[in-house]
Amino acid sequence: MSPNTKQPRVISFGLTPEELEPIQKHLQISDVTSIPLVLANIFSASRSPHPSIIFCNTPKDFSVLEAAQLLRSQFQDSKIYYFESNKTGFTHKELKNNGFDEVILNPTDWDSTKTIIQEAIIQSSNASSNYRAMKLIDIDPGTALKFDTAVYLPTNQKYVKISTAGDTLDQKRIDQLFNKKHENIYVSLDQLPEFYEHTAKRLRELGSTPEGLEQRMKAVQNIVSTIFETTEIVATNGSKISQDCREIVRSYIDQSKGTGWYDQLIKTVQEKRSVYSHGSNVSSYAAIFSLGTGIGNPEELGAAGLLHDIGFCLLPKELQDKSIGSMTEPELALYQDHPAHAVKILKELKVDLSENVYKIILQHHEKYNGKGFPHGLSGKNILPEAQLLSIADRFDYLTAVKDGKMQMTPLDAANIFLQEKAREENRQDIDPEVMGKVLKIIFGKDTK
16 A cells, blocks of 8 residues: 555454454555444444445354345445455355345455555545535535535536535525535535534424424435436445435434434344344334325334334244245234234334334234234324334335345336325225335425
8 A cells, every 4th residue: 555545444243363464464554443333333333434445354153245234234434355265155246235235255355455455555545436425405604514525516527615514604605505506415424424423413403393303304305306307227326325314313312212222222133133234224214204295203203113123033034035925824924913012022122112103013014904914903093103114114125235236226116106105095004104205305395
């Protein structure tokens, strides 16, 4: 590495000092943060400025593909390399499709891999690759942002800084930030935590009055619109979508419940990694939909989304991996008990949740037409919050990343919801009023 190249932030998950030594020697990287590979550590590291480079190895009780998916979901903008002394039983293609950028089989792959990683290190020090396009909520003159802002000039292919962290913004610079010629502002990757904190704080401020609530709904529409502009079904798109929602929701909940409450919920599922990734995404979407529609309490929807499938842990392992369509009647009966199992587990663990959260979790598979489970509730007997969670659950299922790409784009998923809303009422799974409010924040207008 050139002496003029800026040292990137590098994290090692699960590597021993003996495994880490040749990496540092070959790549001339002096400073590496070494962390045991457990879910709580992945979550904690993701809340700091994101690393440029991640090296990973997995303990025996941690699936390699699971590690790839979890790390990619938490570190969307990082280069992630799997380091292994022996072959894993998975092909390079499988590992890369699930989230790793490259697989290093020490020592045989070093010559071919060294150049790739060194180029990634150089790229990480290139300012043009270190920005993310974001939507900024309306701000007032006199506001001081905790992050730099820039706009992108496509003609010159340059980023132009509008303000520096700590600057007090006057009306002239606010007008520059919200100039209609610029669809987004750009925030450096290392300042994204400050951006998420600001966005969450602004959403909370806007929800304090009836007039502000309408503004908040419009602000969420603006944030959500970036999700549905995605047209390519690649894993990185899906990861960045979930990251933005997740981090805004985390900051929003921390500001409401106090730092640590959401972390405690994470610890509830940290040993149940099979339900964490899906639950984390559903939590984010449910809370964002709550903020945008005014349905329910965002904190409760966030908690319910994170924990809604924890009941799967009481199902036989072979049943957890089986599609509903291939289940026998006895298996289906067991599967349909998982919402009740979730409530049972959470109450036994004495998790700090309201009774409403338990009801939302219990009802998230109930259907407006009465054909859901576990109790076959119908119509207005189902909590609107449970219906909102059901939409978030389905949205994540439809856009889930498998084999390196999303199953469908967010817009395709929204169009499926639109088609289902047009059905006769007795065939609808979701209350049309609830679905209509979600579709309004997606499409920016009422839908038929």
